[in-house]
Amino acid sequence: MATMADVARRxxxxxxxxxxxxxxxxxxxxxxxxxxxxxxxxLGYEINVTARILRSGRSGLIGLAVPELGQPYFGELADEIxxxxxxxxxxxxxxxxxxxxxxxxxxxxxxxxxxxDGLVFSPAALDQSDAHLLENLDYPLVLLGEQMFSRHVxxxxxxxxEGVRAxxxxxxxxxxxxxxxxxxxxxxxxxxxALRYLGYREALGARGIAVDERLLGWADDGWHRANGARxxxxxxxxxxxxxxxVAFNDALALGAMFELQVRGRSIPGDVAVVGFDDIExxxxxxxxxxxxxxxxxxxxxxxxxxxxxxxxxxxxATRRPPVLHVADLRLVERESTPxxxx
Amino acid sequence: MATMADVARRxxxxxxxxxxxxxxxxxxxxxxxxxxxxxxxxLGYEINVTARILRSGRSGLIGLAVPELGQPYFGELADEIxxxxxxxxxxxxxxxxxxxxxxxxxxxxxxxxxxxDGLVFSPAALDQSDAHLLENLDYPLVLLGEQMFSRHVxxxxxxxxEGVRAxxxxxxxxxxxxxxxxxxxxxxxxxxxALRYLGYREALGARGIAVDERLLGWADDGWHRANGARxxxxxxxxxxxxxxxVAFNDALALGAMFELQVRGRSIPGDVAVVGFDDIExxxxxxxxxxxxxxxxxxxxxxxxxxxxxxxxxxxxATRRPPVLHVADLRLVERESTPxxxx
DNA sequence: ATGAAAGCGCTAACAA
DNA sequence: TTGTTAGCGCTTTCAT
Numbered sequence: 157m158a159t160m161a162d163v164a165r166r167x168x169x170x171x172x173x174x175x176x177x178x179x180x181x182x183x184x185x186x187x188x189x190x191x192x193x194x195x196x197x198x199l200g201y202e203i204n205v206t207a208r209i210l211r212s213g214r215s216g217l218i219g220l221a222v223p224e225l226g227q228p229y230f231g232e233l234a235d236e237i238x239x240x241x242x243x244x245x246x247x248x249x250x251x252x253x254x255x256x257x258x259x260x261x262x263x264x265x266x267x268x269x270x271x272x273d274g275l276v277f278s279p280a281a282l283d284q285s286d287a288h289l290l291e292n293l294d295y296p297l298v299l300l301g302e303q304m305f306s307r308h309v310x311x312x313x314x315x316x317x318e319g320v321r322a323x324x325x326x327x328x329x330x331x332x333x334x335x336x337x338x339x340x341x342x343x344x345x346x347x348x349x350a351l352r353y354l355g356y357r358e359a360l361g362a363r364g365i366a367v368d369e370r371l372l373g374w375a376d377d378g379w380h381r382a383n384g385a386r387x388x389x390x391x392x393x394x395x396x397x398x399x400x401x402v403a404f405n406d407a408l409a410l411g412a413m414f415e416l417q418v419r420g421r422s423i424p425g426d427v428a429v430v431g432f433d434d435i436e437x438x439x440x441x442x443x444x445x446x447x448x449x450x451x452x453x454x455x456x457x458x459x460x461x462x463x464x465x466x467x468x469x470x471x472x473a474t475r476r477p478p479v480l481h482v483a484d485l486r487l488v489e490r491e492s493t494p495x496x497x498x
Numbered sequence: 499m500a501t502m503a504d505v506a507r508r509x510x511x512x513x514x515x516x517x518x519x520x521x522x523x524x525x526x527x528x529x530x531x532x533x534x535x536x537x538x539x540x541l542g543y544e545i546n547v548t549a550r551i552l553r554s555g556r557s558g559l560i561g562l563a564v565p566e567l568g569q570p571y572f573g574e575l576a577d578e579i580x581x582x583x584x585x586x587x588x589x590x591x592x593x594x595x596x597x598x599x600x601x602x603x604x605x606x607x608x609x610x611x612x613x614x615d616g617l618v619f620s621p622a623a624l625d626q627s628d629a630h631l632l633e634n635l636d637y638p639l640v641l642l643g644e645q646m647f648s649r650h651v652x653x654x655x656x657x658x659x660e661g662v663r664a665x666x667x668x669x670x671x672x673x674x675x676x677x678x679x680x681x682x683x684x685x686x687x688x689x690x691x692a693l694r695y696l697g698y699r700e701a702l703g704a705r706g707i708a709v710d711e712r713l714l715g716w717a718d719d720g721w722h723r724a725n726g727a728r729x730x731x732x733x734x735x736x737x738x739x740x741x742x743x744v745a746f747n748d749a750l751a752l753g754a755m756f757e758l759q760v761r762g763r764s765i766p767g768d769v770a771v772v773g774f775d776d777i778e779x780x781x782x783x784x785x786x787x788x789x790x791x792x793x794x795x796x797x798x799x800x801x802x803x804x805x806x807x808x809x810x811x812x813x814x815a816t817r818r819p820p821v822l823h824v825a826d827l828r829l830v831e832r833e834s835t836p837x838x839x840x
Numbered sequence: 841a842t843g844a845a846a847g848c849g850c851t852a853a854c855a856a
Numbered sequence: 857t858t859g860t861t862a863g864c865g866c867t868t869t870c871a872t
Contacts (some may be wrong), residue, residue, distance in 0.1 A: 157610070157636065159865060170843045175867060183841055202610040206551040207865035210848050217550070224577055226778070231573030235566055238594055250592045252580055268499070268544040270849095294499065381782040414782040436568070440723040440756040442784050501849060511861045517851060525857055549849035552864050612865095 158199040167195035178203060183456070201447030209270070217247045218463055219272040221263035223255045223280045227380070228435040229405065229452075230278070236456035237276060244464055255378060257281040267295040274463050276300060283347060296466030298459045301348070301450075304480065312459045312481045314450040316348055319485050320355030323430040323448055324402050326487065330362055330494045332428055335360070335474075336391045338373035338384055338412050340403030352404040352432065370396040375408060384411025392419060398427055406431035406438045406447055413441065413492065429492040443491030451483035458483070500541040509537035512756075520545055551612070555654055559589045560805055561614040563605035565597045565622045569722070570777040571747065571794075572620070578798035579618060586806055597720060599623040609637040616805045618642060625689060638808030640801045643690070643792075652808070654801045657677045658690055661790040662697030664829050665772040666744050668788070672706055672836045674742030677702070678733045680715035680726055680754050681746030694746040694774065712738035717750060726753025734761060741769055748773035748780045749787055755783065755834065771834040785833030793825035798824050800825070 158336055164171045169188060176184055177192040178269050192380040209215040220237050222230040243250045249272050252260030260281050267275050274296035282289065287306045290297065298310045305311070327335050337356045357367055373387030384403060388411065391398060403409035411430030413423055421427050423443055431438060434449035458481045489495070500702045519534040537543070551557040562579050564572040576592055583590050591614050595601030609617050614636035624631065631839060632639065640652045640823055647653070668676050679698045683691040696824050699709055715729030726745060730753065733740060745751035751773030755765055763769050763796045765785055773780060776791035800823050811817050831837070
C-alpha cells in the first residue's frame, strides 16, 4: 500500500509537503497542492491514521460509553452524539458497557491507551461510591444523563427528579391517586432509578399521599419492555388498585401498557400512563404515550462542546472550572393521559 | 504517561519481555511475568494501542457500517455484532452512514487508513451498479442483510423475498385480498425494498391477484414509524379497500398500525398486519405484531466468523472462495393477524 | 513555501 | 526464556 513517501516522490516534493497539504496547512503554492493531490489520486493513497495519531498525540476520536445500543434511548443518543461530533470534524468510538461495572471500568481505561482523545460516558453500573474513579483523570471526561458524581467533572444531565415529579403531578392533577411506579432497582442508590423514584415520592408527598409498597414495580433486569410488562403484572397481581402509572423510561411504559391492555384495562380511561425519554416509539404507540422529553439533542450537543473545549485547553494554562449543564425538559402530553382541566 | 520502557526498567527486563507478557506470549518464566505485571500495576501503565497497531499492522478492530443506530433493527444488530466480536477478542468501530452514498463510500475507505482490519457493511444507499466498488478491495469485507452484490464478496443475507412472501401468504391464507405493501422506495432497484416488494408480488401472483397501485405505500424518507403512518394514511386516503398490510419492516408496521387504529380500524379484525425484523417492540405493541424474524443473532455470528477467517488467511496461500450465507428465517405469528385455519 | 532529520512507542526478526 | 536492533509511517522541530 502506498505511503506518504510514495506520494511525495510522485509529486516531486518532500513528505512534509504532502503532510502539509493533507492536514490543511495554508501556506502552500497552489500548483504544489494540485500536484500533490493528483499524486494522491493516482496512487489511491489513504493516510495511515495510526501513524498520524502516534506521532501527533491526537486522534480526533472521542469515545462514547453507553450501556446498550439496542435500547432506543441510547441508540438515538448515539446518533445525536455522532452527528454533533461530525459537525466538528471528530469521529466517535462507541463502547457499549452492557450495564456492567467491568464494562464501565474498561471504558474509563480506554483513553489512556491513546486511541481516543477523551470520553463521553453515560454511567449505569457505577454509583456514588465510585466517584473517585472519575476524578483526576489525565484525559477529558464528560458525564451524561445522571446525577452529579463529582464537582470536579463536567456533567450534562437532566432534571430527573423534576421530570418524574411533573409526570406524577399530571396524573394527580387528573384525579389519579393509586399511581404505580415502574422501574425500581434494588442495586443503585443514586442512579437514574433512585432520582426518578425520588421525583415520584416528592410529588405524592406534596399532596400528603404515602407510598404504597405494592405500587412499586421492580425491574432489576434492566429497563426493557419485557421488564415493564413483568413489573406491571406483579403490581396488578398484588391486588392493589391502580389508576395511574409512572414508568421510569418509555420502554418500561410501553411494556406496562401492553400488560394493562392484555388484561383489559383501558388507557387512559382505567389507567393513565406516563413515560420518560420521548423515544420515537412513544409517538406511535397505541395510545400515543405521554412522556418526558429530556432534551436529548441538547445533551448531545453540549456534551461534545464541553469535550471539545477541554481538548483545546493548553496544558499549562488555568482550566475552566467544571460545568454542570442541566438540559431543558418538557412534558409531552399525548393520548395515554386524559387532558388536564384548564 | 508511562511507556513500555518505563515498565521494563522497573521490572528489570527488556521492553520486548514486557511486550511478550502483555500479548500473551507463553514462554515466559512465571516469576518474570509476575514482576512485569507488578510493574504495570505500580505505574498504572496502559499500552499505547496506536503504536502497537502501527508496528504490528493489525488492530484487532473491525469496522461496522450501518445506516443509523436509532433504528432498533440496527441498534440491536450492532449489539449482536459487538458481542460476537468480543467473544473473539475483537473490538468494533461503528460508522453510521446515514443512509447516504457519501457515508457508505467513506466507510469503504476506512480500512485502508489502517485503523480497522476489515469491515462488516450493511449497504442501504449503494446499489447494484456500485458492485465494482466492493470487489478487489485489499481488505476483508463482509456484506450484510441485502441481496447479492457480487460473487466475489462474502455475503450474509436473509431470505428477503421468501420472508415477505410467507408474510403475504399468511394474510392470503386467512382470506385477505386487499393487501397494502408499506415501505416502497423509488430510489433503489435491488435493495431490501425491491426484494421485499418482489416477495409481495410473487405471493399475490401465485394466486392470480394483480397488484393494485393504490395499495402501494411509499416511504422514500426511510423506514421509520412516522413514514409507516404516513404511507398507511396515503393508502387509506386513496379510497381503496384494505383488509391486510404487509410492511417491509417492523417500524413501518407499527406506524401503520398506529394510523389504522387512529382511524378506528380494528386489528386484526378489519385489517391484519405483518411486519419484518422482529425487533423487541414487535412483541410489546398492541396488538403484538406478527412479523418475520430474520435471524439477527445468526447473521451477526456468521458475519464476524467470516471476517475472522479472512483476517487469518495467509497472503500467499489460496483463499477460500466467497461465501453466501443465508440466515434462517421464521414467521412469528402474534396478535396482529388471525390464526390460520389448520 | 518547502525540506531534512529525528523520534512518537511499539513489535518483527533475529540473536543469544 | 530473554535481549538487541531496526523500523512501522507519520508529524514535530528546525532550517532554509
